[in-house]
Amino acid sequence: MVKAIYPGTFDPVTNGHVDMVERAARMFDEVIVAVVQTTSKVLMFSGEERVEMFRKTVSHVHNAQVTGYEGLTVEFAKEHGAGVIVRGLRIGSDFDYEREMALMNRDIGDVETACLLSSLEYQYVSSSRVKEIAALGADVSRLVPENVLAPLLLKLRSAGSQ
Secondary structure (H helix, E strand, O other): OOEEEEEEOOOOOOHHHHHHHHHHHHHOOEEEEEEEOOOOOOOOOOHHHHHHHHHHHOOOOOOEEEEEEOOOHHHHHHHOOOOEEEEEEOOHHHHHHHHHHHHHHHHHHOOEEEEEEOOHHHOOOOHHHHHHHHHOOOOOOOOOOHHHHHHHHHHHHHHHOO
């Protein structure tokens, strides 16, 4: 049985993230979506909110589960018996970053990395970009899952009123 993890901050979950989980679930026996709880990034949603949003979003993927984690990704992978880290590649600069991380993860944790190319319709979609354009009033409904849209807009309204 081959188990993989798909780690990230997912702030917020995008349709590109969902696409990655669905595709990884066809390749691996089990996929654990590992939501980073603490990071140096400024996050809009709490760890609990991000886990819950992703859990609802991929409830239709029977061999996927979602959980939060702290610490090194390779340690999380080893603790859960996952031999593969799934990463998505959107643009050229992603490759350089992911290559370096894959080599480091293999060196310190003996964990392989499987990079999946983003589907064409999600090549330009990132959580940061979604938050940015939604804050400026653009319609992001086709970029995020339905259950993410309302909480995203509510957070943006709350932030704007402060």
